[in-house]
Amino acid sequence: MRANKLVAFGTAVAVASGMLLISVGTANASSHREAPLISQDPTADNTDLYMFRDPNDSTKVDILANYIGLEKPDGGPNFAKFGDDVRYEINIDNNGDVVTDITYQFRFRTVVRNPNTFLYNTGPIGAPNDANQNVQQFYTVQRVDKYGTHTLVSDQPTPPVNVGERSTPSATYESNLARPTIGSLPDGGKVFAGSRADSFFVDLGSIFDLLGLRPINTAHLIPRPTSNGVNSVARTNVHTIALQLPISSVTTNGDVPTNVDSKASVIGAYASASRQKVRVLSNGVSDDGDRALQRSHGRWVQVSRLGIPLVNEVLIPLGKKDLWNATDPENDAQFFGNILDPEPTRLLPVVYTAVFNASNTPPGGAANRGDLIKLLTGQLIGLSPANALPPADLLRVNVAVPAVNGTVANRLAALQGDTGGFPNGRRLTDDVIDIELQVLAGVLLPGFGNGDPANNIPGTAVPYSAIGDGVNQATSLPLSSFPYEPTPFGGYSQPEPGVPPLIAP
Amino acid sequence: MLLAAEVRNDHNASYVLVVHDGAVPSSAKWTRIRRDLPAITGFTVEADRDPSVATAMVQHQPGLNSFVGLVPAHERQTWKARRTASGWLLEPFPEVRPVLAPEAGAAGVAMAWLRAVQRCDRAGTAALQAVPTLFDSTTNDIRLCRTAGELRVRNGVDRMPPGPLSGDIVAQYSTDAFTWARVVHVDAPVRLTIVLAPIGNDWKVLGLADPF
Numbered sequence: 018m019r020a021n022k023l024v025a026f027g028t029a030v031a032v033a034s035g036m037l038l039i040s041v042g043t044a045n046a047s048s049h050r051e052a053p054l055i056s057q058d059p060t061a062d063n064t065d066l067y068m069f070r071d072p073n074d075s076t077k078v079d080i081l082a083n084y085i086g087l088e089k090p091d092g093g094p095n096f097a098k099f100g101d102d103v104r105y106e107i108n109i110d111n112n113g114d115v116v117t118d119i120t121y122q123f124r125f126r127t128v129v130r131n132p133n134t135f136l137y138n139t140g141p142i143g144a145p146n147d148a149n150q151n152v153q154q155f156y157t158v159q160r161v162d163k164y165g166t167h168t169l170v171s172d173q174p175t176p177p178v179n180v181g182e183r184s185t186p187s188a189t190y191e192s193n194l195a196r197p198t199i200g201s202l203p204d205g206g207k208v209f210a211g212s213r214a215d216s217f218f219v220d221l222g223s224i225f226d227l228l229g230l231r232p233i234n235t236a237h238l239i240p241r242p243t244s245n246g247v248n249s250v251a252r253t254n255v256h257t258i259a260l261q262l263p264i265s266s267v268t269t270n271g272d273v274p275t276n277v278d279s280k281a282s283v284i285g286a287y288a289s290a291s292r293q294k295v296r297v298l299s300n301g302v303s304d305d306g307d308r309a310l311q312r313s314h315g316r317w318v319q320v321s322r323l324g325i326p327l328v329n330e331v332l333i334p335l336g337k338k339d340l341w342n343a344t345d346p347e348n349d350a351q352f353f354g355n356i357l358d359p360e361p362t363r364l365l366p367v368v369y370t371a372v373f374n375a376s377n378t379p380p381g382g383a384a385n386r387g388d389l390i391k392l393l394t395g396q397l398i399g400l401s402p403a404n405a406l407p408p409a410d411l412l413r414v415n416v417a418v419p420a421v422n423g424t425v426a427n428r429l430a431a432l433q434g435d436t437g438g439f440p441n442g443r444r445l446t447d448d449v450i451d452i453e454l455q456v457l458a459g460v461l462l463p464g465f466g467n468g469d470p471a472n473n474i475p476g477t478a479v480p481y482s483a484i485g486d487g488v489n490q491a492t493s494l495p496l497s498s499f500p501y502e503p504t505p506f507g508g509y510s511q512p513e514p515g516v517p518p519l520i521a522p
Numbered sequence: 523m524l525l526a527a528e529v530r531n532d533h534n535a536s537y538v539l540v541v542h543d544g545a546v547p548s549s550a551k552w553t554r555i556r557r558d559l560p561a562i563t564g565f566t567v568e569a570d571r572d573p574s575v576a577t578a579m580v581q582h583q584p585g586l587n588s589f590v591g592l593v594p595a596h597e598r599q600t601w602k603a604r605r606t607a608s609g610w611l612l613e614p615f616p617e618v619r620p621v622l623a624p625e626a627g628a629a630g631v632a633m634a635w636l637r638a639v640q641r642c643d644r645a646g647t648a649a650l651q652a653v654p655t656l657f658d659s660t661t662n663d664i665r666l667c668r669t670a671g672e673l674r675v676r677n678g679v680d681r682m683p684p685g686p687l688s689g690d691i692v693a694q695y696s697t698d699a700f701t702w703a704r705v706v707h708v709d710a711p712v713r714l715t716i717v718l719a720p721i722g723n724d725w726k727v728l729g730l731a732d733p734f
Binding site: 100102104116117122124126127128129132157159161165166172293294295316317347 | 531550590654696
């Protein structure tokens, strides 16, 4: 029974036969074009962050950061690529103080072999670095930690984009073009960077049309016929940076923790992108002469970040979104007022008047949203109140909890009593939209959902589980091994709108 | 003391010596700023008679990379100090003047590189390059390989001008590149422009472009 699985949501965890039960947290999901400034800068736009204990190797943890949302696979001849002028980062806090302890930094460079053609490739691409691939990207990875800065990989190739069947045949794309670009890290980890199919799934069209969820359209203030959800990011690609790291290389004690209720067992991460400051010079010289010879300080400015999915997307108001993107998690307290009084929750009795009212809608504020506080402090992933971490928008994973392979069947993760998924990290298949919508509506709160999505919203015959966008999985399922994010969709295979593709993927 | 702490990579120790104002409100922020700058390997204090100003010649492992940009072997840093209730503290951002290789050496390196290219001597050219794959090199260096004829290089060395080539270099190394990159113009056996970067005490070839 679900109510039993979700016992004491908030109180963390029960360990039985090595299996951990976690109650769910709230959350937010994905952030495609979520803030005014970054919506104009897709190359630096961090769309999703995933982190999970590796399902094939219990000594590893995987971190995947996606950028450049909503890429059309046939968007040539200048296909989407990483920014040569952007610094991409994956930041890790491993001692619970919310300050970054380890950063993996990525820089890309594009090389054009032949500027005298308009083509991305001048023949079939058989392997990375194939002479037919006219536009290539290479990258360098640094790790910054308390011991200094270490270059891990240099001039590592990215795979070509999936141009189409003639250029990059689907059947061999993964084996011949993508896998050979997976790099080895000195500590035994792996790295990959390149085009992938977007694993996120969401009905953006309905959510941003006055929160009109299609499956419950008739309950909306402005009713529409009910229908299934429409995946707004279906058949789109993203650019993924993926790390597979030995757990011992990122934990504060340098081990693979086994004690679930320990701060040392939790790592928190956020991904970010930074752009370079610009000095305005005239013919190479500033107005006051040789001052231009000075080296500038603080070269990088953070323009995008992502930890817990959807925080900036739907909890931070428009006027603060750009500030939020530029802020580090250690300074997140300034946003807690917005996070703990979620606007989507306040909208429920406004747009779903037939279901929600003042008495069955959770009030905001720290005193009323203990569920969200527990999410932000790691208490939903195995930590007791005594070991709670400072609140912050970090995607946290308890690496003492065994991995659970993500599937469509356990898409609701902790809401189903599955401890291996969101909010204990986030797997590619976790349905963070439905999870978060239900949590924001109060499924975890005493007197409301009491931790069981099967329970009815008080005073109604509608269960919390009915709240969802009706999109339950991505177009492509994850790969069975690193980098897990699926093969990118090919440009040639793109159908006319509404027409099924001729060739999959 | 601040520079000594930086040599030890101890940013917490150096943080207590700077003014904690809005730009550097926390040790974490200071650490983040310092990690974006070239690591300091040594220093010599040049002048500290005025208690409000200290000047030091700071040493780095010279190089060029896309995370930090140009790392000169030496740079002169001038730190301003402010008297506070707890004593003298340093302003967090010194004035920094890199000591670059003498500009006159750039043309000679360009000539040596050109001769190596004419010989199709890949190892020889690589030794004179700042990066393995030059910016916009894919056609120009091929054009030069096995060309006959005397090399003719125009007198003088210019700053790198704005344009398509500098766009790629600035993307990697920031607009600071306009202050240190130099160009040498080649008239024969083919016309092109060579971009060079000062790496330590030498110049290295960074990119090629059509003449402008």
